[in-house]
């Protein structure tokens with residue numbers, strides 16, 4: 610019998626495999642596998658394993674993100690959703706009364722997002738460039754959480770402009786930063802410091818989590834919007 614426990618977030622779970630913690634979310638779409646994740650049955654529910662090598666949000670949680678600031682019924686704007694790997698777990702967390710707007714500008718992963726949305730009613734794929742939030746402002750209202758994983762040199766500016774348009778005051782930012790996507794000529798610590806200082810123009814930074822164990826030269830930044 611598999612034993613499943615809560616993390617600090619009531620919508621994020623884990624099980625132990627030996628001494629290893631395996632993250633899980635409760636599967637909103639048990640008939641569909643998004644990226645080959647395992648399904649686990651426990652306590653009359655189906656859970657999905659959440660791979661920290663495939664999702665920077667999962668690796669941040671395992672690396673000690675002090676809180677997981679995404680709650681049931683939240684509205685989330687996700688910039689750089691790619692094929693929907695992480696977005697699908699966020700979809701599990703926010704549940705059927707929540708919403709995940711998934712912005713992606715590349716048509717190939719966008720096709721996967723469309724397929725994902727066919728299985729999950731709370732996923733709304735948006736084919737658009739996150740540098741120009743006006744493109745999707747007709748569709749997105751106020752959001753509780755801004756999640757960004759763009760690998761763009763101007764990603765902090767993009768986050769600030771999307772926050773100004775969509776994020777409620779006191780809403781949360783989770784931003785995955787890959788040092789080399791901003792400046793590969795500088796030491797990662799310097800890139801992170803500059804990025805965090807830029808984000809501080811709009812956010813009270815709560816923590817920065819190094820993700821190197823799972824994603825080399827990446828951090829996750831958690832901030833609270835304080836415009």
Ligand SMILES: C[S@@+](CC[C@H](N)C(=O)[O-])C[C@H]1O[C@@H](n2cnc3c(N)ncnc32)[C@H](O)[C@@H]1O
Pocket residue numbers: 663664665688689690691692693694695696712713714715718737738739740758759760761
């Ligand atoms: C590192 S991948 C994201 C992986 C994804 N967050 C996950 O965990 O499953 C970055 C994605 O951002 C997209 N992207 C980069 N710049 C963008 C922009 N300006 N607007 C929209 N999407 C962008 C890329 O096409 C790519 O799919």
